[in-house]
Amino acid sequence: MNHFATALNAVCPYYTMFPLEFPLGVLARRRQPKQWVLDPFCGRGTTTFAARLLGLPSVGLDSNPLAAALAAAKVPRVSARQVLATARYILHQHPEASDIPRGAFWRYVYNPTTLGQLCRLREGLLESRDTEARIVLRAILLGALHGPLSQNGTSYFSNQCPRTYAPKPRYALNFWKSRGLTPPRVDVPRVIQSRAIRYLREQPSAVNGILRVGDARSLHAYADLPPISYVITSPPYYGMRTYRQDQWLRHWFLGEPAAVDYSAKDTDFAHSSPDAFIRQLADVWKNVRGVCKRDAMLVVRFGGIHDRKCDPVAMLKESLSLANWNLVTIRSAGTALDGRRQASQFLETTKTPRLEYDFYAIR
Numbered sequence: 601m602n603h604f605a606t607a608l609n610a611v612c613p614y615y616t617m618f619p620l621e622f623p624l625g626v627l628a629r630r631r632q633p634k635q636w637v638l639d640p641f642c643g644r645g646t647t648t649f650a651a652r653l654l655g656l657p658s659v660g661l662d663s664n665p666l667a668a669a670l671a672a673a674k675v676p677r678v679s680a681r682q683v684l685a686t687a688r689y690i691l692h693q694h695p696e697a698s699d700i701p702r703g704a705f706w707r708y709v710y711n712p713t714t715l716g717q718l719c720r721l722r723e724g725l726l727e728s729r730d731t732e733a734r735i736v737l738r739a740i741l742l743g744a745l746h747g748p749l750s751q752n753g754t755s756y757f758s759n760q761c762p763r764t765y766a767p768k769p770r771y772a773l774n775f776w777k778s779r780g781l782t783p784p785r786v787d788v789p790r791v792i793q794s795r796a797i798r799y800l801r802e803q804p805s806a807v808n809g810i811l812r813v814g815d816a817r818s819l820h821a822y823a824d825l826p827p828i829s830y831v832i833t834s835p836p837y838y839g840m841r842t843y844r845q846d847q848w849l850r851h852w853f854l855g856e857p858a859a860v861d862y863s864a865k866d867t868d869f870a871h872s873s874p875d876a877f878i879r880q881l882a883d884v885w886k887n888v889r890g891v892c893k894r895d896a897m898l899v900v901r902f903g904g905i906h907d908r909k910c911d912p913v914a915m916l917k918e919s920l921s922l923a924n925w926n927l928v929t930i931r932s933a934g935t936a937l938d939g940r941r942q943a944s945q946f947l948e949t950t951k952t953p954r955l956e957y958d959f960y961a962i963r
């Protein structure tokens with residue numbers, strides 16, 4: 601696959617993701633034109649983008665608004681010029697930001713001019729995100745919000761930060777102050793332009809796409825969907841949390857408060873016991889079954905983590921059987937430390953390899 605044509609998939613890091621080759625491999629061998637593809641835990645939209653590369657329409661669902669915002673940007677076809685023009689238009693329409701976060705963290709994370717421009721863009725995008733260019737602009741801004749300092753100042757808006765997760769304010773302030781690091785004055789439109797060119801230079805044709813923020817366990821989330829031919833997905837793993845707090849700056853940009861919510865509950869699956877987890881998975885597979893065609897195929901990547909004594913294969917098998925899906929094959933997807941595996945995003949601190957598996961089932 602042409603490298604430029606897949607660049608858009610990397611528009612913003614997300615804390616859990618599977619490689620593009622996985623959904624592409626499943627679909628490339630079997631697809632027929634116009635078949636709809638569904639990912640009920642779509643994350644940053646890897647399945648959505650794989651479907652688009654093959655010209656297939658898709659549905660993505662995720663309970664995390666950041667995931668849905670990123671996945672939505674994988675569907676439309678817009679030019680770098682349109683995205684930059686939209687950014688300039690919003691800046692023109694919002695000559696001043698009405699809501700600029702205050703405090704030491706904000707003085708150190710962004711240069712005041714950069715922060716002002718980001719707030720103006722944030723407000724403009726919160727007011728309206730109804731054009732495709734706005735959806736893609738939002739994803740480009742989310743991807744540039746924080747990351748390492750660069751020589752030429754065209755990469756990220758922030759002071760030195762990780763690109764994958766936002767640092768907690770107290771830790772970050774100590775880090776920056778102890779090293780004498782000050783935020784760069786970044787030319788925001790220039791960063792948008794260079795990123796837009798990188799991600800949008802070559803793109804697959806546009807396809808139909810539906811992206812929803814919703815709970816995959818709730819039937820309501822599947823209302824009015826077209827009949828689905830393929831479900832390709834990867835649910836949360838038992839015992840593995842998604843740590844929304846680690847994405848707090850990106851959530852702020854999407855309209856949440858300008859502070860880490862340390863009290864935030866995990867809105868994902870209840871991880872209280874393997875049985876409770878299996879029942880929730882089964883609910884999702886039942887809901888999905890309800891919108892699938894008779895000969896639909898469900899492919900699930902699932903694995904285990906190091907600190908819980910549970911058998912992911914047995915758990916997933918039981919969940920599929922409770923939902924009346926016929927399991928046809930289980931294949932090893934390698935280990936979570938092979939690199940580019942979904943669980944490797946969570947397992948930075950462990951060296952214990954855990955196997956991931958692909959489960960193929962038919963309706």
Ligand SMILES: C[S@@+](CC[C@H](N)C(=O)[O-])C[C@H]1O[C@@H](n2cnc3c(N)ncnc32)[C@H](O)[C@@H]1O
Binds near residue numbers: 619640
């Ligand atoms: C393993 S990740 C999927 C990543 C995706 N394959 C990708 O490449 O980006 C699991 C996703 O499930 C989402 N999720 C967790 N609980 C959910 C629920 N109840 N309903 C819908 N999505 C949920 C999380 O927000 C996360 O994005």
